[in-house]
Amino acid sequence: MLHVNENYSKIKPTYLFAEIAHRVAAHQKAHPDAKVIRLGIGDVTEPLAPSVIAAMHKAVDDEAGKGDFHGYGPEQGYAFLREKIAQVDFQDRGIDISADEILVSDGAKCDCGNIQELFGADVKIAVGDPVYPVYVDTNVMAGRHDIQLLPCTAENSFVPGPEGCTADIVYLCYPNNPTGAIATKAQLQAWVDWANAKKALILFDAAYEAFIRNPEIPHSIYECKGAKTCAIEIRSFSKTAGFTGIRCGYTVVPNGLVAYTADGSEVPLRPMWMRRQTTKFNGASYITQRGAEAIYSPEGQRECRDIIDFYLGNAKLMKDALKSLGYTVTGGDNSPYLWVNVKGDSWAFFDKLLKEANVVTTPGAGFGKAGEGYIRISAFNSRANVLEAIERLKKVL
């Protein structure tokens, strides 16, 4: 009999974005002339940096036979990209990560979803609440149903500590999606110390690190002492360089990081991840990887930073406006997301903004129970839309 993987039936259906789409469509049908502004999206809106575009055109020409034609690439990613990543993202910041500890992929979401395959079905998982749903769903699909939720609330500034965490693997994401919260070095060090003491693992999602402007805030978990023996870090070019449609990210699995067999023997994780990727993946597009390489040139770095400064400018305008209206807002300073305490029901506030201001946000309740009472606003938009949305919010709030 062709038995199905019954764990799939235990995933909670994510109605969030479908429900938003449904309500927006109904609103637009009732008000066909309404100019709706979407502040809910987590997708970039600005074009790619000129350096990246030039590098991708050149790579396309390589594939036309006008340069070096590239067929199958190394499954772990081209050395030309991994070496730049190691240098600029880590070594230049004084972090001891080498190119062979980096595996390039077609995106952080894939790596976030696939990394759990390396572990036993019995490992205990912990995630924040509210949470990026991929951490939870991919574990449920693999049969891990008993997931510990770590409440992220105003009381803990949306950064839970390790006290009371009974998991073997904890997913941490800073700057956080959806709350926009950032974690201090001391807060991350507490998690690292906990993980090393408990022989647990931190899966650190640093997809939004490029938005950090405060020099005190760590960009990488490896800025903490001892993190190389207890943490995997997942990075994305989606927000760093506008690669949401281009698809590239990378995962750092340090040499010496281990998991354990049932009889307690150590098993190095880097060769396992390498084996997983070389068996089930065939590398990111050559054109994509040449584009990603260009991010690391001096011009590419400057151009990408300018684009992020633009989004941070959007965030500041929106945050200042909401604060002047009397709302408590987290995030937006070192993050593209604002987490707004709406002093009431998430969905009711969502509906009010949609109906009265033609503005779409994301109800916090959609990210987990502890998200109730909040909405998420994204800084990914044109300046004109942000300014127009602010004017409308001022009228209805």
Place this chain on the structure above:
Amino acid sequence: MLHVNENYSKIKPTYLFAEIAHRVAAHQKAHPDAKVIRLGIGDVTEPLAPSVIAAMHKAVDDEAGKGDFHGYGPEQGYAFLREKIAQVDFQDRGIDISADEILVSDGAKCDCGNIQELFGADVKIAVGDPVYPVYVDTNVMAGRHDIQLLPCTAENSFVPGPEGCTADIVYLCYPNNPTGAIATKAQLQAWVDWANAKKALILFDAAYEAFIRNPEIPHSIYECKGAKTCAIEIRSFSKTAGFTGIRCGYTVVPNGLVAYTADGSEVPLRPMWMRRQTTKFNGASYITQRGAEAIYSPEGQRECRDIIDFYLGNAKLMKDALKSLGYTVTGGDNSPYLWVNVKGDSWAFFDKLLKEANVVTTPGAGFGKAGEGYIRISAFNSRANVLEAIERLKKVL
């Protein structure tokens, strides 16, 4: 305790390509002036078709803001591509497959590796012997260790039938890698009838379908009656259009195809694969998908066909030469691979060609026990290299 997935320790290490690389390197070190010709590779050598190149340049410009900027795309692939696939690859051939049954991915290897996640840990798997190792390894990683091997030998023209197959899922690949064998419609129909009768599933890998020139040979499993209720088909642009470095493929999961819960209830597979991909994948690159779309234009079709005709020309030259030297050769007519009976030990023959002719092949034994006594030769090369290799083989064989 952070338990490891111990199934990974049960994967047989694939020393094949590493061992080939090691022997070639040793030979080149001993004979630094030797001009080695590689006939072992399964990677394309010709540049991409002009239509594809033009489409990708345009897509890069879109991402520069000179056209429509595209961020996150639909995880199942853009409709512009899925509709062309449905039309050209299926409907124009009289096959009833619609765009919503097609999910675009970053390559057939990924889909081949990931599709097994939809099924229970207890499903029984069958594969050909010799075999593309991904089918086996990905199941072993998921805990399915008891895999039935279906011998592909000269006696059955390298196409095993369903008699004696006790599996719930059988992987079939035609034109075959590594043997180059093709399956007739009657042979595939026998598998479809078996699968429907047994409520089993066929995973049909059609990565090499574009090499079929004999009009009697089916390009798709769905040319067989009843296949939509028992088969998933996996396609690749890697060999069809030289996309090995660009990364794109697609999987067809027909509406109405089901698996079963422990209590015998039917579970539709298309929504499950959709859920798997939307949770753990974020779509193939927009630039890649625009390139793939161009394959389906009349010019793109003609250009890709010309490139494949060129590789088939290589295969014919090599096959004729080996036959004139007294060897029995399968494949090469509707496939890029030749499967040569070397009348002796695979590795000994490999070594002879390497040492005496500076020609690299792939020993059949590396693909499974039934591959012993054969070598695989690939048609992916320049014409000059193929002609030179033939002259050398004539001298030493």
